[in-house]
Amino acid sequence: MPYSTHIAPEDFTTVRRTDVARLTSLVDRVAACRACAAAGYLAEARPIIAEAREARVLVIGQAPGPVTHREGVHFAGPAGRTLAGWFAAAGFPDGDAHKWPSLSAAWLTSLTRCFPGPSASGNGDRAPSTKEMALCRPFLDEEIAAVDPDVVVLVGAMAIRAFLGAIKLDDAVGQRFEWQGRALIPFPHSSGVSRWGNLPANKAKIEQAVALLRAERERVEREAVQ
Numbered sequence: 001m002p003y004s005t006h007i008a009p010e011d012f013t014t015v016r017r018t019d020v021a022r023l024t025s026l027v028d029r030v031a032a033c034r035a036c037a038a039a040g041y042l043a044e045a046r047p048i049i050a051e052a053r054e055a056r057v058l059v060i061g062q063a064p065g066p067v068t069h070r071e072g073v074h075f076a077g078p079a080g081r082t083l084a085g086w087f088a089a090a091g092f093p094d095g096d097a098h099k100w101p102s103l104s105a106a107w108l109t110s111l112t113r114c115f116p117g118p119s120a121s122g123n124g125d126r127a128p129s130t131k132e133m134a135l136c137r138p139f140l141d142e143e144i145a146a147v148d149p150d151v152v153v154l155v156g157a158m159a160i161r162a163f164l165g166a167i168k169l170d171d172a173v174g175q176r177f178e179w180q181g182r183a184l185i186p187f188p189h190s191s192g193v194s195r196w197g198n199l200p201a202n203k204a205k206i207e208q209a210v211a212l213l214r215a216e217r218e219r220v221e222r223e224a225v226q
């Protein structure tokens with residue numbers, strides 16, 4: 001299995017730091033990338049990435065949506081508003097580094113960084129293809145290494161599968177996993193397109209995921225003052 005469950009918070013004691021210089025270099029390279037357009041996968045490649053800064057929590061979504069594409073900020077649309085609600089419920093303080101204040105402490109990213117466009121059915125956005133994800137994955141791997149987060153939040157089934165393999169949303173959300181010595185907390189996609197989160201049993205799983213995120217925030221804060 002690529003993951004393990006029920007790792008106690010006290011099992012993690014490594015003090016991590018973002019390598020801001022390395023992240024700055026990566027930001028420049030991502031911003032200049034047009035690989036998916038050059039390969040014919042996208043009509044327009046417009047990578048979304050923030051300015052480099054320290055962060056202890058890294059959020060990985062699926063791909064930018066239309067509002068993010070337009071505003072140039074990850075999770076700028078309704079999915080960000082829902083995600084911000086989960087972060088606020090987990091006790092993250094409001095800051096001024098993001099449109100949705102409670103997301104200010106997190107480094108936000110996604111499996112691919114360019115808007116894939118609408119889905120063929122017209123219901124939501126097109127999911128990025130395997131080829132697009134493969135082209136973008138080295139950026140994500142380097143981003144994780146440069147940010148060096150204590151906590152990774154996976155948003156949506158595609159992001160969960162990319163790190164945990166073939167696991168059902170039902171079995172992932174509400175659980176805490178370990179990946180490369182980091183706490184990993186899965187959430188469902190926050191866009192509202194999926195009805196999964198409307199079922200009472202799944203609402204309870206999301207509440208449990210928020211509680212796990214709160215415990216991780218408190219652990220990281222404790223370790224920062226030691």
Ligand code: SF4
Binds near residue numbers: 045047113114132136
């Ligand atoms: S999705 Fe990633 S690999 Fe593709 S063009 Fe955008 S930044 Fe480059």
